[in-house]
Amino acid sequence: MNWYLEVFKKYAVFNGRAQRKEYWYFVLFNIIITLVLGIIDGATGSFSADAGTGLLGSLYMLAVLLPGIGVSIRRLHDTGRSGWWMLMALVPLIGVIVLIVFMIQDSWPGANQYGANPKGTGI
16 A cells, blocks of 8 residues: 555656556555445446446546556666657557556666665665
């Protein structure tokens, strides 16, 4: 849970680096929370089939938009890539696959142009 909250502490920070743990725990908690909110939206009748989401789900997606972009850019920095690689998500299917591969990769060893290794190993 601390990894998830750490992303919100850096709400709109787009510089620095983020470990795999920080990114993937944020993704995991977002999936779980989105599923729970979807169930609540369906039970309360606020789910819209046309929009594909409900009121609570929409508010949550809006709340995590900037932190999600921030942690994604910091994760790309950790692998030695520019945050501009996030634009690959605009390429249908292939772009998302490329970004997932980048997010899975290990940290750039030692310091890089975006800062010190967040693992602190300095290898």
